[in-house]
Amino acid sequence: MSEIALGSGAPIIALIGFDSNLTAAFAEYNFGNRQTVHFENALKMVSAWVAEKLPIVAIISNSEIMGTAGLTLVETLKKRELPSVPFFLVVNHLNANLRKLALEGGVTDVFRLPLRSAARIEKRVDFLIDNWEGLKNNIETTASIRKIELSKRIFDLIFAGGALLVLSPLFLIVYILIRLESKGPAFYYSLRVGTGYRVFKFYKFRSMYVNADQRIKDLKHLNQYDIDAGDGTKKPIVDHGLCEQCIGYGKCQYPIFADNVQLCEKEFQYTKKASAGSAFFKIKNDPRITKVGAFIRNTSIDELPQLWNVIIGDMSIVGNRPLPLYEAEKLTTDKYILRFAAPAGITGLWQVEKRGKGDMSEDERLMLDNVYAQTYSLKNDLKLILKTIPALFQKENV
Structure with a gap:
């Protein structure tokens, strides 16, 4: 970031996460009296904006779009109550559904790489900045999602609140055991995508060692969904100048500002061949799991903190499982987008239907998610719960 540029007092167009070539290209664009200033990541941009009152x-x-500097950053800026300004994304992957998702989520416009017309970008950015005060209130920022029944919400609050009260002694015991076995916090959260592609914090008991994410690149050949699909070979990983932790993802992981701490969420691994892989990642007998972690997973105790997600309205007791960012971005086609119209839930139709019947394919899981989105109601939820109570806090690897 240039201190000389910041001292000029000129309006700033903040560039986030650009490589040197893209930064140099935008430096040549003509945005009138506005200066472009590059920030390494969203956290640094937000921190500087707040601390220095930058004229962004x-x-x-x-x-x-589903990355940590995409829709997640849009939500962070809203929560921080920072001034509303045009927000543009420069992406590798784009289709009609992704564009619609971005615009409904608060993104002003999306440009796809490689950038071909400097004049078009200059004109579009300048127009939106110049006319932002009159345009910002007319931009659609909420997806059209079927409203959840009041009775279903009341049931969620009563059930989750009662469960938290009854299970509080168990929470304390598990907390102590996790802290005694390995270093690190007993609870953690990752960013997940739920109803209407809304990103939220997804809470769980920690069941893995703290450096578990660094080992994914060494275990991708064990991904059960790829093996089931007939692709059991390990694909070569190409080093594009990334650090040790990021090589396995093929893209730098941008930190984001959340609750006054730096959060590092796994960035979706996007390459030209990404679409050929499975949208889900699952390993049998995962060596990254601790001994306590194996027990709480097998008994589904690790899922219990999600009751808090239900209390605050991120999830429902019954619904479609919320997905990590890198999985959700691969499910934006017309075939799969329906699943995100349903509430995100702790348990759902596919957990109940497939319980005790062996492993399920990715297509089966997504088909059942779509069926639930079309038929969900409190009445049907109660039928699912009564049909198999043990599935209520079903573990991930059903």
Whole structure:
């Protein structure tokens, strides 16, 4: 970031996560009296904006739509109550559904790489900045999602609240055991995608060692969904100048500002061949799991903190499982987008239907998610719960 540029007092167009080539290209663009200032990541941009009261008039972020510097950053800016400015994304992957998702989520416009027309980008950015005050209230920022029944919400609050009260002694015991076995916090949260592609914090008991994410690149050949699909070979990983932790993902992991701490969420691994892989990642007998972690997973105790997600309205007791960012971005086609119209839930139709019947394919799981989205109601939820009570806190690897 240039201190000389910041001292000029000129309006700033903040560039986030750009590589040197993209930064140099935008430096040549003509945005009138506005200066472009590059920030390494969203956290640094937000911190500088707040601390130095920067005159930022637009943000251009190099991130996939579901990435941590995409829709997640839009939500963070809203929660921080920072000034509303045009927000642009520069992405590798784009289709009609992704564009619609981005615009409904608060992104002003999306540009796809490689950028071909400097004049078009200059004109579009300048127009939106110049006319932002009159345009911002007319931009659609909420997806059209079927409203959840009041009775279903009341049931969720009563059930989750009662369960938290009854299970509080168990929470304390598990907390102590986790802290005694391995270093690190007993609870953690990751960013998940739920109803209407809304990103939220997903709480669980920690069941893995703290450096578990660093080992994914060494275990991708064990991904059960790829093996089931007939692709059991390990694909070569190409080092594009990334650090040790990021090589396995093929893209830099951008930190984001959340609750006054730096959060590092796994960025979706996007390459030209990403679409050929499975949208889900699952390993049998995963060596990253601790001994206590194996027990709480087998008994589904690790899922219990999600009751808090139900209390605050992120999830429902019954619904479609919320997905990590890198999985959700692969499910934006017309075939799968329906699953995100349903509430995100702790348990759902596919857990109940497939319990005790062996492993399920990815297509089966997504088909059942779509069926639930079309038929969910409190009455049907109660039928699912009564049909198999043990599935209520079903573990991930059903």
